[in-house]
Amino acid sequence: MKFPDFKHFIHPKVTARHTKSHWLPADRWFLLAILLLTVLGIVMVYNASVAIAIRDFSDRYYFVREQLRWLGIGLVALSLFAWVDYHIWYRFALPVLFISILLLLSVFIPGLGVRALGAHRWIHLGSIVLQPAEFTKLALVLYLSAWFSRPEKRRLVPFLLLMGTVVGLVVIEPDLGTSTIILLTGLVMYFLSGAPIVQFFLLIPMLASALFGLAVLSPYRYRRLTTFLSPESDPLGASYQIRQVLLAFGSGGLFGVGLGKSRQKYEYLPEANTDSIFAIIAEEMGFIGAAVVIGIFVFLLWRGFRIARSAPDPFGKFLAAGISSWIGIQILMNLSAMVALVPLTGIPLPLVSYGGSSLVITLCALGIVVNVSKQRLKS
Numbered sequence: 001m002k003f004p005d006f007k008h009f010i011h012p013k014v015t016a017r018h019t020k021s022h023w024l025p026a027d028r029w030f031l032l033a034i035l036l037l038t039v040l041g042i043v044m045v046y047n048a049s050v051a052i053a054i055r056d057f058s059d060r061y062y063f064v065r066e067q068l069r070w071l072g073i074g075l076v077a078l079s080l081f082a083w084v085d086y087h088i089w090y091r092f093a094l095p096v097l098f099i100s101i102l103l104l105l106s107v108f109i110p111g112l113g114v115r116a117l118g119a120h121r122w123i124h125l126g127s128i129v130l131q132p133a134e135f136t137k138l139a140l141v142l143y144l145s146a147w148f149s150r151p152e153k154r155r156l157v158p159f160l161l162l163m164g165t166v167v168g169l170v171v172i173e174p175d176l177g178t179s180t181i182i183l184l185t186g187l188v189m190y191f192l193s194g195a196p197i198v199q200f201f202l203l204i205p206m207l208a209s210a211l212f213g214l215a216v217l218s219p220y221r222y223r224r225l226t227t228f229l230s231p232e233s234d235p236l237g238a239s240y241q242i243r244q245v246l247l248a249f250g251s252g253g254l255f256g257v258g259l260g261k262s263r264q265k266y267e268y269l270p271e272a273n274t275d276s277i278f279a280i281i282a283e284e285m286g287f288i289g290a291a292v293v294i295g296i297f298v299f300l301l302w303r304g305f306r307i308a309r310s311a312p313d314p315f316g317k318f319l320a321a322g323i324s325s326w327i328g329i330q331i332l333m334n335l336s337a338m339v340a341l342v343p344l345t346g347i348p349l350p351l352v353s354y355g356g357s358s359l360v361i362t363l364c365a366l367g368i369v370v371n372v373s374k375q376r377l378k379s
Contacts (some may be wrong), residue, residue: 026082027307027373033300034078034351034366038071040281040293041352041359047259048280049273049354051266063273063354070356074363081367082374089368090315093146100139103132104169121173131357133170133178137326138365140166140182141189145318148193156199159190177345181333183207185326192321241276244269245338248279256286273354275346278338293352294335301328307373316372323365 042064049063056062089096107113107120114122114129122129143162147155163186170179187207191200248264251257262283265272272280282290304324311317327350334349336342348358 024374026370027303030300030303030307030366030370030373033296033303034363036296037293037300037351038075038359038363040296042067042071043259044277044281044352045273045354047262047284048265048277052273055267066356067354067359070359073356074360077360078363078367078370081364082370084371086316086319086368086371086375089142089319090146090149093143096139097143100132100136101166101169103130103135104166104173107132107173121175129356131355133173133175133182134357134361136166136170137178137182137185138323138361140186141319141322141326141365144186144189145315145322148189148318149314151194155193156195159186162186175346177333177347180345181326181330181347184329185322188325188329189318189322192318241270242340242344245276245279246340248283249339252283252286252290254287256282256284256289259284271346275334275344275348275353276338277353278335278349281352282338297331301331304369307369311372312375316375320369320372323369326365327362 045067046061046064050060053060053062053064103123106123112123113120114124121133122131163183167179167183170182187200187203244264248262248269251263257263262272262280264283265280269276269279278290278293281293285293301324304320304327308317308320308324311320330347330350333342333345334347334353337344337347348355350362351359
């Protein structure tokens, strides 16, 4: 069996005399997909959060107002990152990674880190609460893109040490879902760098065993795993959320109950405005609406990888492919959890779920891809 060779993806045979990059308008279809998903996110955050906003803040617009504020910051960031030449990130890749590691450590500093629901995942900066693990996704893609853009032998051990450090810091927060996204994104980029396929036959079982061990050793993760394997075992406890998710899907039918008419959002479905928001989409918009939303996500990812293929240099290819892989993996994990294909992990749906850190960092990353789309390889 002959495996595909990805070396042409990273190191195309290009000479400055015959080819050069030049600037073109940004990929408008890519930008349109981003716009559609952010608008959908605002609408669905409002729909899904009305009940809990009234319960917790006596203000039905609290969550959507916060999301609009973060969206404004995110759109400014997207515009800035789309304007700045992506090559500048090559020299800042290492400092950005170093800052991300410091931020991951800072969540454990008393007075700076925020502990909630038994986890240390946030830091408090004045009136702003940030989640460093979201920043780490982008920082790691930047660093790996710079590192892998140059051919190098025997990089497996340094790669494993780097991934072990970054993933380990996220795991101990604890945040197994985000650490899985970071790990899988790193593996995809390592694979695209032209690594021998035999290494993946060795790495994947080892890493899968490690993730399974982490799930089993932690009591709350173990409950999620047993709930996934036997959803009927605790219908009012550990399996309650996934049962309500499936009820929302079933209630939506083909065309949905109507926009704004969800029943599950009235405190039946936990985390309705964050990681379970797709269940509200399916309930209100039905199978047809949910399929359209998935189609927009697929289109966004297709354009992202298309941009990666047409980038003028290895660094640009890695940036676009790495960012598209990270977002695609996160989408897949969220949607798989919603249909009970994998255990619930608390992963937000990119651009749609409520959450300032996730929204702003995702838009920053997409801004970099937009800048890559402005540059082409001209024969």
